Amino acid sequence: MNFIKRAWLSLIAKKGRSFLLILVTSAIMLFVLAGLLIRNAADAATSNAKKNVGATLTLSANREAAFKKMRQGATGGTKPSLSMTPVKLSDVKQIANLNNVESYNLTSTTSVNAQSFEAISTSSSSGQSVMQGGGNMPGGDDKMTNSQGDIAVTGVSATSLTSNFTDNNYQITKGRGIKASDANTNNIIIESELAKQEGLKVGDTVKVKATSGSKTYQLTIVGIYKAPSTSTSTQMGPGATDPANTIYSSYTLANTIKGSKYANTADSVTFTVSDPAKVNSVKKAGKKLINTSKYSLSANDASYQSVKSSMNNVKSFADKIVWLVAIAGTIILALIVILMIRERRYEIGVLLSMGESRMKIIGQFFIEMFIVLVIAVGVAGVGGKFVGDKLGEQLVSQQASSTASNVNSQRPGNTDSGQGGPGGKAPNGQPGRNGGASFMGNNKADKTKLDVQVTPTNLAELGGFGLAIIFVSITLASGGILRLSPRKVLID
Amino acid sequence: MLTTKNLGYWYDRPENSLFTDINLEFEQGQSYAIVGQSGSGKTTFLSLIAGLEKPRVGEIDYNGHSINDIGLTKYRQQNVSIVFQSYNLLTYMSPLNNLLTAMAVTKSSHQGNQKYAKDMLRKLGLTDEQMTKNVQRLSGGQKQRVAIARTMCCDAKLVVADEPTGNLDEENTPRSNPTLPRNRPRTKSLCDHCYS
Numbered sequence: 001m002n003f004i005k006r007a008w009l010s011l012i013a014k015k016g017r018s019f020l021l022i023l024v025t026s027a028i029m030l031f032v033l034a035g036l037l038i039r040n041a042a043d044a045a046t047s048n049a050k051k052n053v054g055a056t057l058t059l060s061a062n063r064e065a066a067f068k069k070m071r072q073g074a075t076g077g078t079k080p081s082l083s084m085t086p087v088k089l090s091d092v093k094q095i096a097n098l099n100n101v102e103s104y105n106l107t108s109t110t111s112v113n114a115q116s117f118e119a120i121s122t123s124s125s126s127g128q129s130v131m132q133g134g135g136n137m138p139g140g141d142d143k144m145t146n147s148q149g150d151i152a153v154t155g156v157s158a159t160s161l162t163s164n165f166t167d168n169n170y171q172i173t174k175g176r177g178i179k180a181s182d183a184n185t186n187n188i189i190i191e192s193e194l195a196k197q198e199g200l201k202v203g204d205t206v207k208v209k210a211t212s213g214s215k216t217y218q219l220t221i222v223g224i225y226k227a228p229s230t231s232t233s234t235q236m237g238p239g240a241t242d243p244a245n246t247i248y249s250s251y252t253l254a255n256t257i258k259g260s261k262y263a264n265t266a267d268s269v270t271f272t273v274s275d276p277a278k279v280n281s282v283k284k285a286g287k288k289l290i291n292t293s294k295y296s297l298s299a300n301d302a303s304y305q306s307v308k309s310s311m312n313n314v315k316s317f318a319d320k321i322v323w324l325v326a327i328a329g330t331i332i333l334a335l336i337v338i339l340m341i342r343e344r345r346y347e348i349g350v351l352l353s354m355g356e357s358r359m360k361i362i363g364q365f366f367i368e369m370f371i372v373l374v375i376a377v378g379v380a381g382v383g384g385k386f387v388g389d390k391l392g393e394q395l396v397s398q399q400a401s402s403t404a405s406n407v408n409s410q411r412p413g414n415t416d417s418g419q420g421g422p423g424g425k426a427p428n429g430q431p432g433r434n435g436g437a438s439f440m441g442n443n444k445a446d447k448t449k450l451d452v453q454v455t456p457t458n459l460a461e462l463g464g465f466g467l468a469i470i471f472v473s474i475t476l477a478s479g480g481i482l483r484l485s486p487r488k489v490l491i492d
Numbered sequence: 493m494l495t496t497k498n499l500g501y502w503y504d505r506p507e508n509s510l511f512t513d514i515n516l517e518f519e520q521g522q523s524y525a526i527v528g529q530s531g532s533g534k535t536t537f538l539s540l541i542a543g544l545e546k547p548r549v550g551e552i553d554y555n556g557h558s559i560n561d562i563g564l565t566k567y568r569q570q571n572v573s574i575v576f577q578s579y580n581l582l583t584y585m586s587p588l589n590n591l592l593t594a595m596a597v598t599k600s601s602h603q604g605n606q607k608y609a610k611d612m613l614r615k616l617g618l619t620d621e622q623m624t625k626n627v628q629r630l631s632g633g634q635k636q637r638v639a640i641a642r643t644m645c646c647d648a649k650l651v652v653a654d655e656p657t658g659n660l661d662e663e664n665t666p667r668s669n670p671t672l673p674r675n676r677p678r679t680k681s682l683c684d685h686c687y688s
Binding site: 006010013014351358490 | 539542544545546564565566567568569570572574576580581582583584585589592593594595596597598626
C-alpha cells in the first residue's frame with residue numbers, strides 16, 4: 001500500500017474531517033477565484049473600452065487666437081468683432097488620412113426661423129415667456145437676437161457618428177438618421193415633441209427662413225428622434241437651445257443656410273482615433289498639417305482615461321482581494337493543516353517507526369489535500385461566477401458613481417447637447433459651438449460592465465494558487481513534527 | 493549481528509542517566525529477553541537498538557556498521573521490526589491494510605500479497621470479517637495480535653518486541669509466541685516485567 005492509497009484511505013475513513021476540509025478550502029478558493037475573475041474581467045473591460053469608448057480629436061477654430069486678434073483689432077470707440085475661421089474640408093481630409101484615424105464627423109451649426117410651423121415655446125418656472133417663435137430675446141442686444149433663429153440646425157456627416165446618438169441619449173424613433181448620402185440634400189430629422197406639436201411625420205416637408213435675408217428652404221423630414229425627457233438647465237434655454245427645437249441635417253445644408261462662403265467647411269470636426277493610446281501621436285501629426293494660428297486640434301481621451309482609471313481601480317481592488325484572501329486562506333488552511341497533522345502525530349510516529357521516509361509522509365498529506373483541493377476548485381468553479389458577478393457589479397457601480405461625480409465636478413455646465421448657448425457673437429448667427437464630442441462616450445464609461453467568465457485557464461490558475469497554499473501549509477505544519485525522532489513523536 | 497558499545501542514555505541531565513556503559517552483543521537467530529523493574533529503561537533501550545532514537549553516548553553497530561552510518565530510517569525500514577506495547581496500528585485502516593502498509597513501507601518480499609497477509613492474521617486467530625473492519629473496533633488483545641502479525645509479515649532480521657503479549661489472554665499468548673520465531677533465523681529481543 002503506497003502513500004497515495006494511504007491518503008485516499010485516510011480521507012475515506014475520516015469523512016467528517018474531509019468534509020470540513022473541503023468546505024473550508026472551497027470557501028477560500030471561491031473568494032480567490034472571484035478575485036481572479038474580477039481582475040481578468042477588469043483587464044478585458046479595459047481593452048474593450050479601448051475599442052468601444054475610443055478617443056477623439058476635435059479640429060475647430062482657434063478661439064484663443066481669434067479673441068487675441070479681436071482684442072488687437074479693437075480701436076478707440078469701435079466695438080471689436082470676433083472672427084472665427086471655419087475648418088476647411090481639405091485640411092480635414094489630410095488629417096483623416098493619418099494612421100489610426102478611424103472616422104470623422106463634420107459638424108456645422110446654424111439657426112433658422114420656422115416658417116411653415118411653430119417652434120416649441122419654452123417658459124421658465126416663473127412664468128416669464130422666454131421665447132416665442134422668432135421673437136426677440138428679452139434683454140439681449142438687437143444685433144444678437146436678430147441673428148438668432150428659433151430653430152437650431154445641427155449639420156453633421158452622419159447622426160450615427162454624433163455623440164448624442166452614439167451614446168443613445170437621442171434615439172431615432174421613426175424613419176432614419178442623417179447619413180453621409182444626405183450630403184447636398186435638404187433632408188432633416190426633427191425631435192418627436194416638435195413633430196407631435198405640429199403633427200409632422202416622416203416624409204412631410206417644412207419651410208424655414210434664414211435669419212438674415214429672406215431666403216426660405218423647403219426641408220424634407222426623413223426621421224424623427226427622441227431627445228431625453230430630462231434636460232439640464234442650459235438645455236432649457238430659450239428657443240433654439242431647447243432640444244425639441246433642434247433639427248439635424250447634413251452639414252452641407254447648414255453650410256448652405258450660413259452662406260456660400262461656408263461651402264466645403266465645417267465648424268468643427270471630430271476624428272475618432274482607433275487606438276486611444278495613439279491619440280497624442282495622431283494629434284502631433286495632425287498639428288503639422290494645419291495652421292495652428294487659425295485652428296486648434298484638441299485631444300479628448302477623457303472617456304478612455306475614465307474607463308481605464310475606473311477599471312484599474314477595480315483591478316487593483318481585485319488584486320487586493322486575491323492577495324488578502326490568499327494570505328488569509330494560507331493562514332487559515334495552514335492552521336487547519338497544523339491542527340490536523342498534530343492530531344496525526346501518532347500516525348506519523350507509527351509510519352516513521354516502520355521506516356517510512358519523511359518525504360512520503362509529507363507526500364501522503366499533500367495528496368490528501370490535493371484531492372480536497374480538486375473538489376474545492378470544482379465547487380469554486382460552480383459558485384465563482386455567481387460571486388464574481390455580484391462582487392463585480394458592486395465594484396463597477398461604485399466606481400461608475402465615483403467616476404461620474406469626478407467628471408461632473410470637472411466640467412460644470414457642459415451639456416454635451418450638440419448646441420451652445422445663445423451668447424456671444426457667433427458668426428452668421430450660429431448658436432455657438434458645442435462641446436461636440438468632447439465628452440463623447442462618458443456614458444459608455446459609466447455603463448462598462450465586467451464580463452465575468454470562468455475559463456479553464458482561470459481554474460488552472462486557481463489550482464496553481466491552491467497548490468501553492470497547501471504546499472506552504474503542509475510544509476509549515478509538518479516541518480516541526482518530522483524533525484523529531486520517531487520515539488519522541490510516539491511518546492509526545 | 494547487533495552490538496552495543498558503551499551505550500548510555502539520559503532524559504534531562506547526564507548525572508540522572510537511565511543507564512550507562514551497556515555493552516551487549518546479540519547474535520542472529522537467538523532470542524533475548526530484557527527484564528527489569530518499571531522505569532528501569534527497558535523500553536528506552538529497545539528504542540535505541542530499534543533505531544527510534546539516537547543514544548546520548550556510545551554506539552550501536554549492525555553487522556559491523558554503525559546504524560547512524562546506515563541511516564536510522566533505512567535501518568528501521570530494512571532491518572528492524574517492532575511490536576509495541578501500545579500496538580501502534582494505523583487507526584484509520586483495517587488489520588489487513590495495516591499489514592499491507594507495513595509490507596509496502598519495509599519493501600517486504602511479500603509486498604502486495606494479500607493472501608499472505610490474511611494467512612498471517614488467520615494464524616493469529618483473526619476472522620476474515622475482523623481483518624477487514626477498522627482496527628479501532630477490535631479488542632486490545634486482537635490489536636496486539638495484529639501488531640504481531642504486522643511484524644511477522646516484514647522481512648526484518650531483528651524483531652524488537654516491547655511487552656508483546658501484555659494484552660493477550662492465556663489462550664492467545666502461546667498462539668503468538670510460536671509465530672514470532674517462525675522458520676527464519678531472526679534475532680528477537682523481548683522486554684517484559686516478568687519472566688513468564
